[in-house]
Amino acid sequence: MAATLSDESAAGPPDPAGEPAVEQPGFAVSEPAGELTDSAAIRESFRQPEQFAVLYDRYATSLHRYAGRRVGDEVADDLVAATFLAAFRGRQRYDLARASARPWLFGILTKEIARRHRTEKARLRALERAWFDQPVDGLADQVAADVSAQAARGQLAAALTRLSAAERAVLLLIAWSDLSYDETAQALSIPVGTVRSRLSRARRKVGAALGGTNPAAVTEERA
Amino acid sequence: MNDLTSLRDLGDTLDQELRGPSPQLRHRVLTGIGQQRARIAGRQPWSARRRLAVTGVLAMALAAALLAASTLRLWGASPAASAQAAQILHLAAVAAQRQPALTTGPSQFIYVQSVETAATLTGSSDGRITSVHLSTNLREIWNSVSGTRDGLLREQPRSGTAPGQPTGPWQTTSLAVCSHSWTTPVAGAALTPPGRCVPQPAVPTGLPTSIQAMVAYLYRNSHG
Secondary structure (H helix, E strand, C coil): CEEEECCCCCCCCCCCCCCCCCCCCCCCCCCCCCCCCHHHHHHHHHHCHHHHHHHHHHHHHHHHHHHHHHHCHHHHHHHHHHHHHHHHHCHHHCCCCCCCCHHHHHHHHHHHHHCCHHHHHHHHHHHHHHHHHCCCCCCHHHHHHHHHHHHHHHHHHHHHHHCCHHHHHHHHHHHHCCCCHHHHHHHHCCCHHHHHHHHHHHHHHHHHHCCCCCHHHCCCCCC | CCHHHHHHHHHHHHHCCCCCCCCCHHHHHHHHHHHHHHHCHHHCCHHHHHHHHHHHHHHHHHHHHHHCCCCCCCCCCCHHHHCCHHHHHHHHHHHHHHCCCCCCCCCCEEEEEEEEEEEEEEECCCCCEEEEEEEEEEEEEEEECCCCCCEEEEEEEECCCCCCCECCCCEEEEECCCHHHCCCCCCCCCCCCCCCCCCCCCCCCCCCCCHHHHHHHHHHCCCC
C-alpha cells in the first residue's frame, strides 16, 4: 500500500521513545480549557497536544517577566520558547499528582537561564554601571532619595553578580517569582533544607553589599 | 527595607523596560510543539495521517498553480523547507499578494514543482501497521491550461534525509489528454468511457473565496 504524504508528516518511522499516540491531524489550537488544572492539561496533552497551550496562556507572562528581569527582554522570548518546548518534550516525566506546573516551568526556565549565564552577568554589570552613573534631577530631597535608591540598585546588581549561580537561582526564584521554599525545592530538584541554606548564604552576601544589614535578623516572609 | 524587599523593588524597576512576550511568541511555541508532534506522527492512525498529508500536498500544488510560480523553493535556505502546511499556505498567500495578477492563455502550460514523500506501509492480517518505508521524489509537472494539450510529468528520486540529493535518474511520463480513448489527464481524475474525452483545464475555476468554503473544498478534494 502506498500513499502520498506531505513533507511535514514524513519525518520518519514511529518514534521508539515511547511517545504516546496522538489522534488529531494538524495542529489546530483550541481555546484553553478554562478550568483544567495544570496537571490535567498536561495529561490531556498526551492525546491532544494543543492542550499544552493552556500552560502557555497561564504562565508565559510570568515566565517572560522573570526571564526578562534576569537576562533582558531581548532574549526572554527565546528562553520562554525553549522552556515550553522542553516542557512539552519532557511532559511524560511530570508528576501528575502536582496540580500546579508553575514550579516545574520555572525550574526549566532556570536551567535555560543557566545556559546564558554570561548574558546574565553582562546584564547585571551593565545595570550596575547604569545605576551608578545615571544623573538625577529635581528637588534636593527628592534627588537625595533617588540617588540613594539608584545606588542601592547598583549595589544589588553588583551583589547578584558575585553570587554563585545556585545561590542566585534560589534567591531570585523566591524574590522575583514568588515561589515558596517547597516550590523552589521542586523547581530546582533539591531538598528544602538546601533551599534554606543557599538562601541564607545569598541573603547574607546581598545584605553585606547593601551596607551590612543582618538578614538573619529579618523575619522570613515565607515558610 | 530588607534585602528581599530591595530585590523586589529592583524587579519592579526592571519591569519598566520590559515589553513582555512578543505577539509572535505564542504562535512560535505552539508551532514548535506541532513540529515536535509531527516527528512522532508515525503513530497516528493512518486515515488521519493520509487525510492531512494529501490535503497538504494538494494545498501546495494549488498554491503553486494559482501563483503560476516557476519555482517553489522547497529546500536549501528556503523557510518553506521546514514549514508546516499552514505556514506554507500563509507564505503563499503573502507572496501571491505581492505578485502581479497573471493571465494565462489556452495554449500555455502551468508548471508546478513539488516534493512528494510516499509511505509504503506493511500491515499484518489484523490490520496493524508493522513497518513504514518512506521515499521522496522531486516532481515537476506541466499541465495544459485549456486541458486540450498533452502534459508532462517528470520525477526524480531524492534522498529522504537530504532532499536536495538525487538518488536516481529522472523518469518522464507523458500525460496524454485522451490516451487510449480514456480520459486520464490529471492524476486522480475519474476515468470516463471511450469516446468521451473531457478536457481537464489546469487552472481551476470557481474556487471558493471564503476560508470555510476553501477548507471544505480542500477536504472534499483530498482523497485521491
